Amino acid sequence: MLSKKSQYAFKALAYLTEKYNQGPVLISEISTKKKVPLKFLENILLELKKADILDSKKGKGGGYYLKKDPAQVKVATIVRLVNGPIAMLPCVSLNFYHRCENCDETACGLHDIMIKVRDATLNVMETKTLVDLLPMK
Amino acid sequence: MLSKKSQYAFKALAYLTEKYNQGPVLISEISTKKKVPLKFLENILLELKKADILDSKKGKGGGYYLKKDPAQVKVATIVRLVNGPIAMLPCVSLNFYHRCENCDETACGLHDIMIKVRDATLNVMETKTLVDLLPMK
DNA sequence: CTTTACCCCACCAAACATGTGGACTAAAAC
DNA sequence: GTTTTAGTCCACATGTTTGGTGGGGTAAAG
Structure with missing residues (x-):
């Protein structure tokens, strides 16, 4: 079975896919919209960033966003x-x-x-x- | 991934399939032949018995054996x-x-x-x- | 009635899953 | 240039699962 972490990751990625090319999205926004514990989500997104799936911006107007076209990112990955x-x-x-x-x-x-x-x-x-x-x- | 327990179960079942219709097989024999920890294997075989996959006999000449034709037992089960x-x-x-x-x-x-x-x-x-x-x- | 061999229960350590808390850093706004 | 915003990083806490062991009990055979 997929771990909760994985399920959270997919929820977050689904949300970021919806918002693709619409600028950075706050962790806190993803957390509330997708009902994922904030701090846990933080770790997950960071991991996805290090794996080159996501990128992020700090400070005002910052947040996370997909680094690649979502149609190019395989579920298997x-x-x-x-x-x-x-x-x-x-x-x-x-x-x-x-x-x-x-x-x-x-x-x-x-x-x-x-x-x-x-x-x-x-x-x-x-x-x-x-x-x-x-x-x- | 399959747990070690599952892998052990399959090893034991493979051995019992080889010996199908040749009478009961000792836990200790399966344990040494398939390199599975004896006591752990005991638990596994008992579980398979309770699930009606295996049956057992106590005392001299005893041991475990397949209850059904191995060709009828699905891997999924x-x-x-x-x-x-x-x-x-x-x-x-x-x-x-x-x-x-x-x-x-x-x-x-x-x-x-x-x-x-x-x-x-x-x-x-x-x-x-x-x-x-x-x-x- | 002793030997054989499965049955059953309780326990244990290590690993992993699921989080949380708090300090730090970078970027933007004022 | 200091304040605010928001991601980064590390450490820890806690609960569950995994993998395994120890020891006594019970049934069948001889």
């Missing part, structure tokens, strides 16, 4: 960043690969199953972007 | 049992549904994305069974 690996096993992860202990990958049926799960999941997450977070009209 | 929900959001789970707070499902883009992810994942996990845990010959 955000999940990996905030929630961690998408794959269900370390030995099957593209971005967080780690060999399993006591497990021969070439003779592990679970390995093959989880590769299929990963591919099916990525097929969705790599094609959906931030604009898909907004409800259809 | 085991994951739900040992690891928890398969869906990435409570509001999108078939077996563990729970409404999201502060979130209108009908106007939540993430909701729709995660339904697609869930369906893609289930498509694999509902068709794969314990026999798929064994390496192909």
